[in-house]
Amino acid sequence: DTPIRLADYLPPSHLVDGVSLTFRLDPGRTRVLSEIRFRPNPARTGRPDLRLDGEGLALVSAALDGAPLAAKPDATGLTLPGASLPDAPFTFTAEVEIDPAANTELEGLYMSNGMYCTQCEAEGFRKITFYPDRPDVMAPFRVRIESDLPVLLSNGNEVASGPGWAEWHDPWPKPSYLFALVAGDLVAHSAGFTTASGRTVALNIWVRPGDEARCAYAMDSLIRSMKWDEEVYGREYDLDTFNIVAVDDFNMGAMENKGLNIFNSKYVLALPETATDDDFARIEAVIAHEYFHNWTGNRITCRDWFQLCLKEGLTVFRDQQFSSDMRSAAVKRIEDVLTLRARQFREDDGPLAHPVRPEEYIEINNFYTATVYEKGAELIGMLKRLVGDEAYARALDLYFERHDGQAATIEDWLTVFEEATGRDLAQFKLWYSEAGTPRLKVSDRFEDGRYTLEFEQVNPPTPGQPVKQPKVIPVAVGLLNPNGDEVLPTTVLEMTQPRQSFTFEGLGARPVPSILRGFSAPVVLERETSSEERAFLLAHDTDPFNKWEAGRALAKDVLARMVTEGAQPGPDWLEALARVAVDETLDPAFRALALRLPGEDDMAQTLHAAGHVPDPGRIHAARERMAGALAERLESELGALIEALAEPGPFSPEARAAGRRALRLAALGLVTRRDGGARAEAAFRAANNMTEEVGALACLLEIGRGQEELGLFETRWAGDRLVMDKWFALQILHAAPEETAATVERLTAHPAFDWKNPNRFRSVVGALSANHAGFHHASGAGYRLLADWLIRLDPLNPQTAARMSTAFETRARYDADRQGMMLAELDRILATPGLSRDLGEMAGRMRR
Numbered sequence: 001d002t003p004i005r006l007a008d009y010l011p012p013s014h015l016v017d018g019v020s021l022t023f024r025l026d027p028g029r030t031r032v033l034s035e036i037r038f039r040p041n042p043a044r045t046g047r048p049d050l051r052l053d054g055e056g057l058a059l060v061s062a063a064l065d066g067a068p069l070a071a072k073p074d075a076t077g078l079t080l081p082g083a084s085l086p087d088a089p090f091t092f093t094a095e096v097e098i099d100p101a102a103n104t105e106l107e108g109l110y111m112s113n114g115m116y117c118t119q120c121e122a123e124g125f126r127k128i129t130f131y132p133d134r135p136d137v138m139a140p141f142r143v144r145i146e147s148d149l150p151v152l153l154s155n156g157n158e159v160a161s162g163p164g165w166a167e168w169h170d171p172w173p174k175p176s177y178l179f180a181l182v183a184g185d186l187v188a189h190s191a192g193f194t195t196a197s198g199r200t201v202a203l204n205i206w207v208r209p210g211d212e213a214r215c216a217y218a219m220d221s222l223i224r225s226m227k228w229d230e231e232v233y234g235r236e237y238d239l240d241t242f243n244i245v246a247v248d249d250f251n252m253g254a255m256e257n258k259g260l261n262i263f264n265s266k267y268v269l270a271l272p273e274t275a276t277d278d279d280f281a282r283i284e285a286v287i288a289h290e291y292f293h294n295w296t297g298n299r300i301t302c303r304d305w306f307q308l309c310l311k312e313g314l315t316v317f318r319d320q321q322f323s324s325d326m327r328s329a330a331v332k333r334i335e336d337v338l339t340l341r342a343r344q345f346r347e348d349d350g351p352l353a354h355p356v357r358p359e360e361y362i363e364i365n366n367f368y369t370a371t372v373y374e375k376g377a378e379l380i381g382m383l384k385r386l387v388g389d390e391a392y393a394r395a396l397d398l399y400f401e402r403h404d405g406q407a408a409t410i411e412d413w414l415t416v417f418e419e420a421t422g423r424d425l426a427q428f429k430l431w432y433s434e435a436g437t438p439r440l441k442v443s444d445r446f447e448d449g450r451y452t453l454e455f456e457q458v459n460p461p462t463p464g465q466p467v468k469q470p471k472v473i474p475v476a477v478g479l480l481n482p483n484g485d486e487v488l489p490t491t492v493l494e495m496t497q498p499r500q501s502f503t504f505e506g507l508g509a510r511p512v513p514s515i516l517r518g519f520s521a522p523v524v525l526e527r528e529t530s531s532e533e534r535a536f537l538l539a540h541d542t543d544p545f546n547k548w549e550a551g552r553a554l555a556k557d558v559l560a561r562m563v564t565e566g567a568q569p570g571p572d573w574l575e576a577l578a579r580v581a582v583d584e585t586l587d588p589a590f591r592a593l594a595l596r597l598p599g600e601d602d603m604a605q606t607l608h609a610a611g612h613v614p615d616p617g618r619i620h621a622a623r624e625r626m627a628g629a630l631a632e633r634l635e636s637e638l639g640a641l642i643e644a645l646a647e648p649g650p651f652s653p654e655a656r657a658a659g660r661r662a663l664r665l666a667a668l669g670l671v672t673r674r675d676g677g678a679r680a681e682a683a684f685r686a687a688n689n690m691t692e693e694v695g696a697l698a699c700l701l702e703i704g705r706g707q708e709e710l711g712l713f714e715t716r717w718a719g720d721r722l723v724m725d726k727w728f729a730l731q732i733l734h735a736a737p738e739e740t741a742a743t744v745e746r747l748t749a750h751p752a753f754d755w756k757n758p759n760r761f762r763s764v765v766g767a768l769s770a771n772h773a774g775f776h777h778a779s780g781a782g783y784r785l786l787a788d789w790l791i792r793l794d795p796l797n798p799q800t801a802a803r804m805s806t807a808f809e810t811r812a813r814y815d816a817d818r819q820g821m822m823l824a825e826l827d828r829i830l831a832t833p834g835l836s837r838d839l840g841e842m843a844g845r846m847r848r
């Protein structure tokens with residue numbers, strides 16, 4: 001497989017003025033008739049060939065301006081020689097046959113529970129018909145669907161329908177990856193929305209009969225998203241209808257097809273009894289994300305797939321802004337940074353590191369990564385911090401005005417900022433082209449009332465990029481007096497050099513610095529800090545992110561010493577945390593986050609960066625001791641905390657109530673380590689919502705109990721796929737290290753383990769790699785089991801297999817035995833006959 005390179009980009013040979021498609025749906029033999037109106041692209045000279053992508057299509061007939069074509073497709077498409085094409089507009093027609101029932105990859109047109117649906121991003125449309133399947137070819141689409149199924153949907157507005165057919169028209173030019181079609185026996189949860197300019201939009205969430213009552217939160221989230229995008233970005237919706245369809249078999253979270261978003265049902269369906277607070281928060285965020293793509297992704301799309309961060313980084317940034325407006329901004333920022341570090345820093349630190357705008361790929365599906373999405377969003381946040389809110393708003397207005405209807409690039413994006421602000425962003429652009437997480441080393445000195453902070457940035461090498469240049473780093477800083485008063489409110493220092501100092505005058509005493517407030521740049525801060533200073537910042541910092549960060553760093557220091565030196569958790573950390581736990585002036589959600597101990601994978605990453613070889617078993621044991629010590633210290637407070645946080649009224653999914661439940665469950669987890677599970681058992685039995693039900697069960701599983709409750713849970717929820725995914729995952733996530741592989745083996749033999757369903761597969765095989773000590777158990781059983789399942793899944797669903805193979809990306813952290821076992825599994829995967837391009841690329845990169 002040859003890599004595709006950004007440097008080889010060529011504009012399309014032909015543009016498309018319009019497409020008409022007719023689908024005669026049949027599970028095994030669907031006919032697709034296409035009529036594509038082409039025009040030579042004036043940007044290309046010399047009568048180039050027209051390449052139509054097409055994979056797995058049986059060509060029935062083709063014609064050019066009505067004259068039959070004796071075209072012979074190859075394995076990936078059809079070439080129409082330039083010399084044989086008119087030098088003027090012409091129409092290409094074709095009829096192909098496809099087999100949706102046999103499509104297990106869930107890309108192109110496939111079937112899920114008797115319903116037809118599509119997934120075209122990134123390159124699925126070529127599995128539907130012959131077409132220039134590239135995002136810089138944008139066209140209006142007309143679609144006719146013929147089927148006896150009652151609900152027939154496509155993009156845009158419905159223009160006509162009759163028994164057994166419907167016709168749709170999408171007036172907005174779009175690339176083929178945004179095409180969608182759904183046909184099924186579905187029911188709608190409907191509502192309406194009136195836009196700021198007074199147009200009415202019909203909103204429908206389509207689900208299987210029986211699920212209508214579970215759509216209220218998704219609908220509410222959609223309406224709030226539409227309103228927010230009008231108020232904050234001035235963006236109105238632009239069609240008469242907005243449809244969302246929930247699908248059980250789906251490779252990712254959701255897809256922003258124009259006017260017809262398709263969702264993994266887990267990001268739509270929710271009732272308090274079936275969905276946890278985290279589920280509600282994710283539904284809100286995913287609904288918003290897909291809706292926001294209507295402008296950042298659909299109206300303005302990407303010129304090519306190297307520009308993926310143009311739509312994804314910006315849309316993640318927008319959904320993060322939305323969630324922080326809907327919920328607590330501080331808590332949202334902490335959660336986003338936890339995710340960034342757990343997924344993106346991990347990626348940046350290993351063989352899969354790549355720039356936010358990659359320069360080559362073999363399989364583009366492998367680049368829907370934390371780097372493109374989450375680091376991409378951080379770059380937007382930095383840009384906003386550097387230019388200021390008002391200039392950001394001006395630049396965005398210019399972006400929408402100038403590039404509406406276009407397929408744009410990162411250069412276009414940065415140019416609007418340069419023009420709106422007069423700033424040169426050449427150095428900032430390095431963030432897009434260079435991979436790796438910069439290290440920011442900080443030292444300070446204080447003399448005669450002058451306080452100096454000295455920064456040094458180190459940009460470590462990544463695969464294929466041995467030498468890096470200094471970046472622009474916005475460092476938000478505040479200074480506190482020893483009595484806790486803030487003497488310098490948050491100020492953004494702009495670092496552009498390898499080393500740079502900043503001096504603050506007129507200070508009466510040596511201040512305590514609060515550096516990288518709000519996590520103002522995606523870097524690793526390295527500064528020798530005493531535990532007293534960390535405890536001081538945990539108590540006094542006015543920046544909520546850094547307040548939390550101080551407690552986190554303190555906990556990580558303690559845990560690191562426990563792992564490497566066998567130390568006991570000292571009173572500094574215990575007392576500092578105990579104060580936060582009972583401080584009623586603080587948001588309960590913040591307190592819950594502060595009580596959450598550092599994760600084991602995070603600790604392994606940190607220990608590796610500090611020059612240790614992490615031992616997963618020791619990390620697990622030390623973390624258990626740490627939780628035990630905290631439970632002992634807080635024993636007298638926890639009971640009262642749990643009682644006080646019980647919610648008397650009816651369940652509310654909103655953030656305040658969810659924060660109280662999170663703190664209550666954090667306390668319950670600690671109490672369970674002291675009372676043998678009595679309170680958790682009672683909480684499980686009394687639970688009237690899924691957050692408490694699953695939370696209490698997890699507490700019991702953590703101490704090796706809960707078998708009876710697992711049985712009750714299974715009996716109660718056997719008929720509910722989404723809830724049963726939790727039942728599978730919980731048992732593996734909370735299994736003891738030496739029992740993890742056996743638990744996975746037992747559960748994969750369970751009759752409800754439908755491994756062809758991506759959600760179920762992830763809830764079992766994904767949970768295996770998420771149990772750090774279990775996956776990395778010295779026996780190597782976790783590695784073997786994962787490789788076995790990847791090899792089995794690959795021929796059916798290569799996209800999901802490739803995505804889950806990233807469990808091996810941290811190989812270099814561990815001891816020689818574990819490294820050897822992981823290598824052997826990667827080699828076994830690579831030696832598998834018929835391995836997909838997806839998994840082959842991933843295993844190959846991790847093998848290097």
Ligand code: HT7
Nearest residue numbers: 119121122251252253254255368
């Ligand atoms: N733009 C979408 C990314 C995507 C995807 C979604 C579902 C299935 C397969 C997919 N491949 C790529 C989702 C998003 O970022 O909003």
Ligand code: ZN
Nearest residue numbers: 289293312315
């Ligand atoms: Zn997206």
